[in-house]
Amino acid sequence: xxxxxxxxxxxxxxxxxxxxxxxxxxxxxxxxxxxxxxxxxxxxxxxxxxxxxxxxxxxxxxxxxxxxxxxxxxxxxxxxxxxxxxxxxxxxxxxxxxxxxxxxxxxxxxxxxxxxxxxxxxxxxxxxxxxxxxxxxxxxxxxx
Amino acid sequence: xxxxxxxxxxxxxxxxxxxxxxxxxxxxxxxxxxxxxxxxxxxxxxxxxxxxxxxxxxxxxxxxxxxxxxxxxxxxxxxxxxxxxxxxxxxxxxxxxxxxxxxxxxxxxxxxxxxxxxxxxxxxxxxxxxxxxxxxxxxxxxxxxxxxxxxxxxxxxxxxxxxxxxxxxxxxxxxxxxxxxxxxxxxxxxxxxxxxxxxxxxxxxxxxxxxxxxxxxxxxxxxxxxxxxxxxxxxxxxxxxxxxxxxxxxxxxxxxxx
Numbered sequence: 001x002x003x004x005x006x007x008x009x010x011x012x013x014x015x016x017x018x019x020x021x022x023x024x025x026x027x028x029x030x031x032x033x034x035x036x037x038x039x040x041x042x043x044x045x046x047x048x049x050x051x052x053x054x055x056x057x058x059x060x061x062x063x064x065x066x067x068x069x070x071x072x073x074x075x076x077x078x079x080x081x082x083x084x085x086x087x088x089x090x091x092x093x094x095x096x097x098x099x100x101x102x103x104x105x106x107x108x109x110x111x112x113x114x115x116x117x118x119x120x121x122x123x124x125x126x127x128x129x130x131x132x133x134x135x136x137x138x139x140x141x142x143x144x
Numbered sequence: 145x146x147x148x149x150x151x152x153x154x155x156x157x158x159x160x161x162x163x164x165x166x167x168x169x170x171x172x173x174x175x176x177x178x179x180x181x182x183x184x185x186x187x188x189x190x191x192x193x194x195x196x197x198x199x200x201x202x203x204x205x206x207x208x209x210x211x212x213x214x215x216x217x218x219x220x221x222x223x224x225x226x227x228x229x230x231x232x233x234x235x236x237x238x239x240x241x242x243x244x245x246x247x248x249x250x251x252x253x254x255x256x257x258x259x260x261x262x263x264x265x266x267x268x269x270x271x272x273x274x275x276x277x278x279x280x281x282x283x284x285x286x287x288x289x290x291x292x293x294x295x296x297x298x299x300x301x302x303x304x305x306x307x308x309x310x311x312x313x314x315x316x317x318x319x320x321x322x323x324x325x326x327x328x329x330x331x332x333x334x335x336x337x338x339x340x341x342x343x344x345x346x347x348x349x350x351x352x353x354x355x356x357x358x359x360x361x362x363x364x365x366x367x368x369x370x371x372x373x374x375x376x377x378x379x380x381x382x383x384x385x386x387x388x389x390x391x392x393x394x395x396x397x398x399x400x401x402x
Contacts, residue, residue: 051331055314058331069332073325104325106314114315121313121368 021129023094023109029087030094033136034109034129044138047131048077054127054135059105063142074105081142089139093132108132172393173327175336175401183348187400195277195346195398198270198353202278205271211262217275220259224282230289232280233395236299236380236387237291245296247380249276249355267374273344273353280343280397287392288341296384299377303385306378312369318382333402339390340383342399349402356383 023030033039047054049064056062061070062077080089091098095107108126117123127135176184186192206217206224221227236247239254246254249267252275256262265272290300307318321330322338329335343356350358357379364371372378 070329071331072329073335104316104320106316114311114313115309116311116369117313118365118368118370124313126313 023090025091025098026087028091028099029085030090031087033133034090034094035133037133039130039133039135039137041134041137041141043131044134044136047127047135048138053131055106056135063144077139077142079142079144081140082144084139086136086140090132090136093127093135108135170392172339172390173337174339174341174393174396176342176396176399178327178334178336179400179402183400183402187342187396187398193346193398193400195344195353195400198274198277198344198346199281199398201270202274202276202281205275206278211256211260213259213261215260217255224278228279228282230283230286232283232397233286233289234291236296236384238293238296243295244377245299245380245384247356247383248279249273249357250380252276252279268355268358270353273355276355277344277353277398280395283395284397285394287394288387288390290384290387290391299381300384300388302378303381303383306382307385312364312367314367316367318363338386339393340386341390341393342396342401344397345399345401347401353398356386 021034023034024032045064048056048062049067051058056077057064057067057070059071059073060075060077061072064070084092092105094109096103096105097107106126109129109132111123111125176187186194190196203224209216209219217224232248235251236245237251238245239251242254249265249272252272253264257264265275290296310317310320318338321335326335326337340356343359344353345359346353347359357374360379360382361371
């Protein structure tokens with residue numbers, strides 16, 4: 001009997017990752033939150049810093065001093081919040097290929113159009129809708 | 145006097161531009177050049193290079209009888225320093241009687257099953273890696289020289305296709321990192337040009353000797369792609385293409401890498 005709540009949790013987690021929301025793109029942005037709620041910037045910072053969740057600092061650098069090993073394949077995240085609007089940041093995270101088909105940045109909230117995805121990740125987005133919103137909430141704070 | 149000075153000056157200019165052309169002719173970099181001096185010294189010093197322990201073990205296995213035939217490698221191939229010199233520069237290749245290319249470890253296993261009547265050694269097995277290191281070590285310092293022919297070329301073309309195709313949840317290709325962004329830093333670490341100049345390598349991250357296949361699987365896991373099964377022909381195809389990219393570069397086996 002104790003298994004049931006755990007199972008429900010697991011199923012819930014799977015459902016969350018299985019792209020329940022279709023983002024509405026307007027010009028070069030997704031103006032509205034994927035969850036209908038604003039994200040949490042503190043959680044977003046942790047996701048950006050994490051090598052296994054956000055993966056952002058593998059390619060980008062950013063104003064996260066405690067992470068010493070950062071990448072230089074992509075622009076610094078510093079000032080992202082003054083270069084782009086919240087909606088523009090959201091589309092760039094959800095699916096940057098909408099703006100540049102050749103971008104090397106993975107689409108964080110898309111499951112289609114991928115080849116040979118490892119079984120553990122198949123059909124799942126890199127980040128959940130909540131996590132995308134948390135990252136957006138953090139990036140808009142990076143004004144300098 | 146002036147004419148002689150002029151001639152001397154011209155000769156200097158030619159010599160300098162020739163040297164510059166030579167230096168500029170090959171901009172490819174082995175991973176060796178991108179690692180720290182301490183690691184370079186470790187690789188260069190046979191008494192400090194951990195890979196040499198496996199080369200020594202491989203030398204013992206070379207002389208040790210195996211299988212139902214109770215034959216050693218040496219019984220057929222003699223002194224490896226002679227018979228195996230240059231062999232690793234040509235692999236993967238299509239052995240006589242085979243219809244498809246195999247890599248060096250595949251070739252060693254062919255010899256085991258067909259000539260020694262011994263069991264295949266499994267992937268990343270210590271004895272297999274040691275034998276491979278011992279054989280490849282006989283080509284250290286020699287330029288990589290891939291084979292050509294209709295069948296091997298077709299596999300190589302397949303390998304290039306894999307190299308350039310995006311895959312995995314992160315939707316990256318080998319080329320995106322190792323051609324377009326080589327030399328830049330991924331999480332603070334220089335992305336190498338992916339020249340397989342020193343396999344099997346002793347990788348500090350592994351604390352072990354490992355094959356090129358193991359290294360390829362690391363990258364596949366990194367981009368969250370489904371790794372092919374260990375005996376899949378895709379690895380040999382990729383290895384063929386990588387050796388073509390590294391053609392002419394010198395073998396370093398056993399290389400040390402971070």
